[in-house]
Amino acid sequence: MPSPSPKAIDPDSAPIGETLGSTGEHLAAAAALRESMTSTRARARWYTLAVFAAVGGAALVLIAYHKFGVLFPFLAGFTMVLMVPGGVGPLLLAGWGAATLTLLDTDYAQAIVLGPDGYRLAVYYVLTLTSAFFGGRLRSSKLHTLEREARLANALSRVQELYATTQEFHAQQRAERDLLEGILATSIAGVIVVDIAGAIIFANARAEEVLGLQASDLQGRRFDAPEWRHTDLDGLPFPDDRQPFAQVLRTGEPVFDVRHGIEWPDGRRKVLSINGAPLFEQNGGIEAVVFGVTDITDVIVAERELRARDQRLDQITSVMPGIVYQYLRTAEGHESFPYISQLAERAIGADVESIMRSPTIAWNRVHPDDLPGVMDSTFRSQRDLTPWAYDFRVIDRKNDGQWRWLSGQALPQRGTDGSTIWNGVFIDVTDRRRLEDELRQVQRIESVGQLAGGIAHDFNNVLTTIIGEASLLEFDAEPGGDVAISAGQIRAAAESGAALSRQLLGFARRHVMAPRTVEVTAIIDRAIPLIRRLLRERISLQLDIAGDAGRVRVDPALFDQVLMNLAVNASDAMPDGGELSIRCTLGVGDAESLALPNAPLGPVVVFEVSDTGAGMTEETRLRALEPFFTTKEAGKGSGLGLATSYGIVTQAGGTMSISSVPGQGTVVKIVLPAADGVADVAVVPEKPAADGTETLMVVDDDEPVRRVTAATLRRRGYHVLEAPGGLEALRLGRSLGRPVDLLVTDVVMPGMTGVTLAREYLAEALTTRVLYLSGYPEGTVTQHGIVPDGVELLTKPFDIQELSRRVRTLLDQPVGD
DSSP, X not given: OOOOOGGGOOTTSHHHHHHHHHTHHHHHHHHHHHHHHTOHHHHHXXXXXXHHXXXXXXXXXHHHHHHHSOOXXXXXXXHHHHHOOSOHHHHHHHHHHHHHHHXXXXXXXXXXXXXXXXXXXXXXXXXXXXXXXXXXXXXXXXXXXXXXXXXXXXXXXXHHHHHHHHHHHHHHHHHHHHHHHHHHHHOSSEEEEEEXXXXXXXXXXXXXXXXXXXXXXXXXXXXXXXXXXXXXXXXXXXXXXXXXXXXXXXXXXXXXXXXXXXXXXXXXXXXEEEEEEEEEOTTSOEEEXXXXXXXXXXXXXXXXXXXXXXXHHHHHHHTSSSEEEEEXXXXXXXXXXXXXXXXXXXXXXXXXXXXXXXXXXXXXXXXXXXXXXXXXXXXXXXXXXXXXXXXXXXXXXXXXXXXXXXXXXEEEEEOTTSOEEEEEEEEEXXXXXXXXXXXXXXXXXXXXXHHXXXXXHXXXXXXXXXXXXXXXXXXXXXXXXXXXXXXXXXXXXXXXXXXXXXXXXXXXXXXXXXXXXXXXXXXXXXXXXXXXXXXXXXXXXXXXXXXXXXXXXXXXXXXXXXXXXXXXXXXXXXXXXXXXXXXXXXXXXXXXXXXXXXXXXXXXXXXXEEEOSXXXXXXXXXXXXXXXXXXXXXXXXXXOHHHHHHHHHHHTTOEEEEEEETTTEEEEEEEEEOOOSOOOOOOOOOOOOOOOOOEEEEEOXXXXXXXHHHHHHHHTTOEEEEXXXXXXXXXXXXXXXXXXXXXXXXXXXXXXXXXXXXXXXXXXXXXXXXXXXXXXXXXXXXXXXXXXXXXXXXXXXXXXXXXXXXXXXXXXXXXXX
């Protein structure tokens, strides 16, 4: 049967299906037979079976001959047909062998060959070989039929497989083509294929849109056509060697994100991002170049706007008094600074880019004592989504490793991915914290000062009464008697209390400065007892005072405070004991000889207070005179001692300097102008006589003070009127019908102050002279602690002799002096 042509085969047609069905039961056998026939091993097996068939056939013939005495040659042929599956060849071999083997039997051979029946031999061979031949033909014909059917079935199966494979291949090709066309049609990038000559051979729809041309216009057009002016991002001509096409042809490698602009003759301009890759021929040469073209004009505009906005943000944040930042922490705990302003570099000495890459750089600059608090507060803010605020210290490694205070504030926002971002600001509050500390010091001093001033006012009133009453009692008592002695002791104790009150007011800076010309030796003699009480037990005091150390014009009480401040500092510098030395000399002042830049010229008095304590470093020495600077532990020093001392000295026209060597001690040098003339001497108390008959108005809200004041003046012969307050004194004065000779009034009183009362008396011509009394005059009749000219002030507590002297002096002065 002729084999069908593959083109004529339809796997779905009925004949092929029926054919396959009719031969189905033979397919396995035919395929096995065909495989066996084409195998060398199978043929060897067939001829081996032929040998066995020959032996078997011969044995059957001999058995039948011996049993029946009759020759049956067909038994040999029947045995061979059954045993040998091959064709004619193996059967003939078996038949020849069976006939030959039969002759090996002696009895049979003699009967056949030597006997009269020799013709039987020929008949036996003929019958055996004929049986083998026809059996082989029969078997061979059947095998050929099966083989042809198997071949046909195999051919049909192969054709069917080929057809199915072809259909599947075409379907896959169609799917791939559809997929590619879909990708090209929907791609956001333009796809262009350019041959090696530079002509465009393919462009998808997006490429047509990007380039502004139809497919028909693009076909054959060169990529570098003159209608397209290639520029860089700044509008300058784009170099030919940087063209993506040239780069791919030159290197044979892909290129990515090559950015350049294209300008059309009508002024339109686009910026493109181009990726390119070569397409190779079978021989390895470049056949064409495929490009992916993306219009990034809007992206470039957005990037430029973003950069401009970032620049504006940097400009704004650069003048802000703080570090503007964004801090991000993911749900897994990863952290970063998406933004941080440039001020961070100046504030903590860290590069901004480094901080944004690794926040650890910033956290490593936080003071170890503050870092746990920063982390804990940030965690709570992230957990509760509450505003974050915290003050902490950071080290500024660009400025000698100084610690700076930052105050952080931020508002958290939760992202959809569970992350938290804080928008906030770090403000450098180093100066503010220092000012706050100083303000707290000032407030503390002011509070103590107000308390001290209030106590001193009331205390001075009490002391005024005690001193006055004791003086009156002493005056009336028999001299040398027990009453006079007791009264004198009471007055002395009260005067000691008055000294303590003045020191309290001096500490509170509520004193009234009353400069006097005093002997230096008198100053030292006055201060030494106070200094000795301030020194530790194991500190010795050494004095070196020149016999004629001169005179200075200072407020003795305030200068006592200066010396005590220096003594306290020296004592604190010698906790294990040492030596404190005070030296005073008279010299000539000039900057070179005294090694002081602001030394007064002319005769000067030099005070040197030195100790053998721990000394100071140069840095500490340079800052020692700064207000609120102290090296003592918190609560053990205000940092005002030296600063206040320096102010008192400079107010007196002098200067002060400090020299120190660590481990060897400190020397404080005070230089004051020497005063001309003689020292002022205190009035020696003496028994006064009644020396006046003028009318006086005494006003004080404190009844004991008013009583003792009035009693003292009455003993002098004066006519004294009393009033407990300003309003009462004003009404009384107006009712007299004539002016009083002197108004003696307290300064601080409820209702109407003494200053207001005096102003009304002078305005209404109710008096021509005023003497103020006060134990707390700051801000009432003084200016910066100094009593102005024309104002007569007697500070409490005072003794009756001083009161009498001041009253008589005022009454004796002509009006207007």
